[in-house]
Amino acid sequence: MSVTDFLKRLLIGRKLASTQLGETLLPKRIALPVFASDALSSVAYAPDEILLTLSLAGMAGFAFSWQIAIVVAVVMLLVVMSYRQTVHAYPSGGGDYEVATVNLGANAGLVVASALLVDYVLTVAVSVSSGIQNAKAMLPFLAGNEGMWAGAVILLLMAMNLRGVKESGSFFAIPTYGFMIAVIGMVIWGFFRIFGLGEQLLAPTADLEVVGSPAYDPFVGMAMIALLARAFSSGSAALTGVEAISNGVPSFREPKSKNAATTLALLGLVAISMFGGIIALSHLTQLKLIDPDGQSHFTQNGVPIEVPHETVIGQMARMVFSDFPVGFYFVITATMVILFLAANTAFNGFPVLGSILARDGFLPRMLHTRGDRLAYSNGILVLALAALGLVLVFNANVTALIQLYVVGVFVSFTISQFGMTKHWTRHLKSEKDPKLRAHMIRSRVINTIGMTGTAVVLVIVLASKFIYGAYWAVLAMAVLFVLMRSIRRHYQKVSDEVAIGPSDARMLPSRVRAVVLVQEVNKPTVRAVNFARATRPSSLEAVTVAFDDAHTKEVVASWDEQGLELPLKVISSPYREITGPFLNYVRGIRSDNPRDVVCVYIPEFVVGHWWEQLLHNQTTLIVRTRLNFMQGVMVTSVPFQLASSKYAFDRAERNSAAAWRRPGSGQVRVGGYDEPRAKE
C-alpha cells in the first residue's frame, strides 16, 4: 500500500476535503454551464470533421457543408425535444441507464451502460485531443508531440480529480460563458466585417485548392452517398453531451422539470447557433481543411503545397480578428479551456455511473460505497489510463478518435428514446385524465420521432464508420456487457447460495473451544491468551508447533517462566512445517466435538510499512487462509500494534474521507429503519 501511496502523494500532494457540488440548488443560468460544457465543446471539433471528410471529394465536397450542418441541426433539435420529455417523466434525474433499465429491462440498461462507459473514455480522449489541436494555433510548439501533451493534460485532470477539487458553479460558468461569448462574438464580428463593413474576408486557406482521394473522384452515386454519410456521422459528434441535463434534474431549482426543460431548449438553441454560425462563416470565407491522414491534400495553382494543419476555429479566429490579436487569443484560450472542462465532466460522471452499476450488482459491490474514496479513485484511474492509452496510440488525432466516438452516444440515445415510448405507453394504460393523456400521446410521438431519428443516425454511423474504427468501440462495449453480466450472475448465484431458507434452523453451537496459536512467547502472545481467556470459552488451549527443536525448547521454557496458568501443548513436526500439523490438530478438535465451534486466536503484528509485512505475519496469513476453509472454525486476530504502525495508522486516517466526522454521520438508531431517532 505504502509504495503506491507514496507515488500518489508525490503526484497529487496532500489530500483536500472531498469534492461536493454542495447541496444548493442551481438557477438556470448556473445549471446551463454546469451541464452544457460537454455538449457545447463539441462545436470545437464537429465542423472540422465535416469539412475534412468532405475534402476527400476535393473542391466539390465543400459545397455540401451547410447541407450537412442543417441535417445535424435537425437531429440536434430532435434529440433536445426528446430529452425534454425525459426530463418531465424522470424528475429524479434518471439518466439513460435508468430509463432503459426501468422500461426495457436489465439487458437494455446494461447495453446503455456499456455504451456510456466507452463514451466517457472517448469524451476524455477526444476533448483533450481537440483542445491540444486547437491550442496549436496559439502554441505552435505543441505540434509534433500532440499525443504526449494530451497525455499530460489527462494526467493533470486525473491528479486534480484524485485530489478532489472543490468545484463551484463559477468553475463551470466562466469557461462556458467565455466560450459562448468567444465563438458567437467571433461569428457575429465576422458577419459584420463581411456584410456591415463590406470587407472581403478570406480564410488563410481560401486561395488553396484541395485535391481529394481518387476513391471519391466521381463524387456521384454510391461514392457520394457514402462520403456524405461519413461526413454527417463525424459531424454528429456535435450532439454528444446533450443528455447530461437529463441526469441533473434534481439539482435544478423548483419547478425542477420545467427549469431543466427550458435549460435544455436553451442549450439546443445555443449549440445550433454556434455550430450553424461556424459552418456558415467557413462557407462564406472559403475556409478549407484536408484530411490529416493524407487522403486529400492542398495544391496552389496546381502545385501540391504543404500547410500546417489548423482547426476551423483556429483559422477563423486568425481571420476574423486579423487586426485584433486579443480576440484571437481569447477565442483559442476559451476553446481549449472548455474542451478540457468537458473532459473533466467525464471524470465526474464515470465513477458515478460505476457506483450505480455496482449498486445493481454489475460491478464489484464495494464500488457502490465511498469507503475511503477508493471507489471513486479507482474509477478515476481506470478512466484516465484508458483515455491516456487512446491519445498516445492515436497521437491525439481527433479525426481517428472520432471514428470510435458517436457510436456509443447514439446507442444510448436510441435505446433511451425507445424506453421513453414504452414509458408513455405504460402510463397511458392507467391514465384517465384526457388532458394528461393528450400530453402523453404528444410526448410519445416526440420520443418515437426522436427514437427513429437517432436509430437512423446510428445505422448511418455504424455503416459509414465501422471499418474506420467504430468496430473497436462496438467490441469494447460487447466486452463490458459480457463482463458486467457475468459479475451480476455471480452475485446472484452467491446470493441464492447464502439466502436463509425456511429450514435453516437456529443452530446455536453448544460450546466454544478456544485455541491460541503460539509461535513466540512475547507481549502479543500474552495479549492473545488474555483476550481469549476473557471470552471465557468452554475450553482453552495454547498450542505451539515444534518445527525446530532448539526454538521449541526456548518457547516452552519462557512459557513456563511466564506462569500463564495454562499448559502449552507441543505438536511435533519433524518435517519443519507449521501449517499442516496445526490444521490437523484443529481438525481433530472439530471431529471430536462436532457440535462445538472452534475459535482460533492468532497474535498478529500490526506494522507500518509494506516491507514489514514481508517480515511478519506470513505464517499467520497462511494458517488463517487455510483455517477459513474449515467448517465451524472462527479465526480471531489479536492485533499487537508495533510502534511503527503509528505511521500507517496516521496515513489511513488521512486517506479516509473525513466525511463521517460531519454532522449527521454516525448517529445510531435501533431497530426499524423509519422509527424516530429518539429511541437512542
Added chain:
Amino acid sequence: MSVTDFLKRLLIGRKLASTQLGETLLPKRIALPVFASDALSSVAYAPDEILLTLSLAGMAGFAFSWQIAIVVAVVMLLVVMSYRQTVHAYPSGGGDYEVATVNLGANAGLVVASALLVDYVLTVAVSVSSGIQNAKAMLPFLAGNEGMWAGAVILLLMAMNLRGVKESGSFFAIPTYGFMIAVIGMVIWGFFRIFGLGEQLLAPTADLEVVGSPAYDPFVGMAMIALLARAFSSGSAALTGVEAISNGVPSFREPKSKNAATTLALLGLVAISMFGGIIALSHLTQLKLIDPDGQSHFTQNGVPIEVPHETVIGQMARMVFSDFPVGFYFVITATMVILFLAANTAFNGFPVLGSILARDGFLPRMLHTRGDRLAYSNGILVLALAALGLVLVFNANVTALIQLYVVGVFVSFTISQFGMTKHWTRHLKSEKDPKLRAHMIRSRVINTIGMTGTAVVLVIVLASKFIYGAYWAVLAMAVLFVLMRSIRRHYQKVSDEVAIGPSDARMLPSRVRAVVLVQEVNKPTVRAVNFARATRPSSLEAVTVAFDDAHTKEVVASWDEQGLELPLKVISSPYREITGPFLNYVRGIRSDNPRDVVCVYIPEFVVGHWWEQLLHNQTTLIVRTRLNFMQGVMVTSVPFQLASSKYAFDRAERNSAAAWRRPGSGQVRVGGYDEPRAKE
C-alpha cells in the same frame, strides 16, 4: 494465488512427494559423488580459462599452462587439507557460515553467507553455460543461441526442483563416476597413444598459431605478472565446491569425521589428477584456445583464420577418440551431465542456506519453516531467475561469468579458515592432554597455512579480475550483507518491543463486548451472530451502516423477519461510507468501556477463485485492516464457505506438503519439552 498457481501447474505439472535424500547414512563410495559433483565438474572449464587467458600473450603464453596448473593444484591441496581439519572440528556439518559465525561473530558469518548466496547463483550460471559450451562439440546447432539454451536448462532444473525430485544416491553416483571414468580414461588413452603406441597425437588446433593482444605483447615484467595472475585466478575456479563435504558430515557413516576426511582427500586426489591430466595432455598435443571475446585470434601461416570455438574437453575427446566415436560421445555427454548436476546441487544448497539464515533472523522468518514448501519454492525461484538473468545477459559466455565467480568462494574459504584458527586457539586454552594439544597445534598450523594461501589467492583474484567484472560480485555481496543486517536489526527491534517486561502485569480485560458487522442478512451473517452469541459475551450488538437508504431498509426488514432476538443498530452515513462511521462507533464503545475488550465479528466469504476475491470481502478487508490499528479490539472472521471454495481448498491441500501426514508428525506433548510423550 490461483493465476500464479495455474502457471506453476502448467510449467511443472502436478506435485510429487517432497524431496528427501532419505535418512540412510552414506558409505564413502556414495558420499563422494553426492558431495563432489560441483568440485569435479569445474575440471570441465578451469583448464579452458587458463589456456584462453594465456592466449592473450600469443604463442609464448601457452608455455606457462603447466606451471599455473601446478600452483592451482597446490592451492587445491591446501584447501583440502584445511577442510579436513574443519571436518574433524565440526562433525555436525557446520559449513563455512557456522564456522565463521561461531568463531568470528555474526558479521563475519554474514559476509560468508553473502558470498555463498552469490556463489550459488554463479555456480548455476557457470555450470550450465559450460555444459552448453561443451555440448556444442556434439550438438553443433546449439551455437549462436547458447544463452537461450542455457536459460532453458535452468528453467528445466527449476521445474524439477519445484516439483521435488526424489534424489537417490545413484542419481549422483552414475553421472559423477561416469565423468571420472570418461575424463581419466580419455587422459590415459591419450598418454597411451603418445607414449605406448608412439603416435604423434595433435589437437585440432595444433597447426594454428595464436596472435595475442598488443597489451601483453612484451610479456615481460608487469604485463606478464598481470596475465599470469589472471590466468591463475580463472583457473582457481577448479577449487569451487570443495567445501561441500564439510557441510555433509552428518550424512556419513560412522566414524563420520574420519570417513568425511578420507572422502575429502579422495576428492582432492581425483580432482588434481583430472585437472593435471587435462593440462598435461593439452600441453603435449599443442592444444590451443583463443579468447572468445576476441582479444586473441588464430592465424594459419600468418593469415588470420576463423575457427569455431571448441572447449578443451571437446577438442581432446575429438583427438583422443579420433578412431572411436563412442568414446567421444561418452566424454561429451558425461561432461554435460555432470555440469548440469553441479548446477542442481546449488538448487539444493541455496534454500537450505536461506533457511539457516532465516533461523538466525537474517531473512524473513517464515523461510525457516517449510510451511507449504513455500520457503523452498521461493528460494528455488529466486536462484533460477538470478541465474537465468546472468546467462541471458552474458549469452552463456563462461569466460565472462568466471570473472564474477571465484571471489565469493575465496572470501568464504579465507574467513572460514581464519575462523578455524580461532577455533583451535580457543580449544587450546582449555585442553590439557598433550597428545590432543599437539594435534590441535598441527591443525592450527594447517588452517593458518590454508588461510594464508586462500587469502593470497583472494587478493590475486580481486586484483586481477576486479575491473573485468568481479566488482559486480563484490557489489552483490555488499548489497546482500546490508540487506540481511537490516532485516536482523528490524527483528531485533521488534523483539525488544514485544519482550515481556517484569512490569507487564497480567492485565486481564474485565469484559468482552461483541459487535457483529451486518452488511446483508444472509446465512453468513446469521452464522456470525450465532457464533458470537455462543461465546456468551458481556454485551452483544448487531450493527449496520446505512450508506444507502433503500438497501438499509431491506436489511432492517429482513433482519426483523429473521427474529434473531437481537436489535439491529443502524449507524447513519449520509456520505455513503461504511468504514469511517463503523470505526467511529467501535471507538465509542472502547472509550466508554476502557477496561473491556471489543470483539468485532465479521462474516467473511470464503471463495475459490482469485477474481471472486475482487467481488467479495473488499469492504471487510478495509474494515479489518483499520480495526487492527485500534488498541483493545480483536477481529474475528466468521468464514462462510461458498460452494466454489471447494476448488481452492483442494488446491491448498494438494499444495501443502503431505509431510505432516507421515508418522511422527502431529503428536502432541504437553508442558516441558523434554518430558515423555506418555503425558498425552
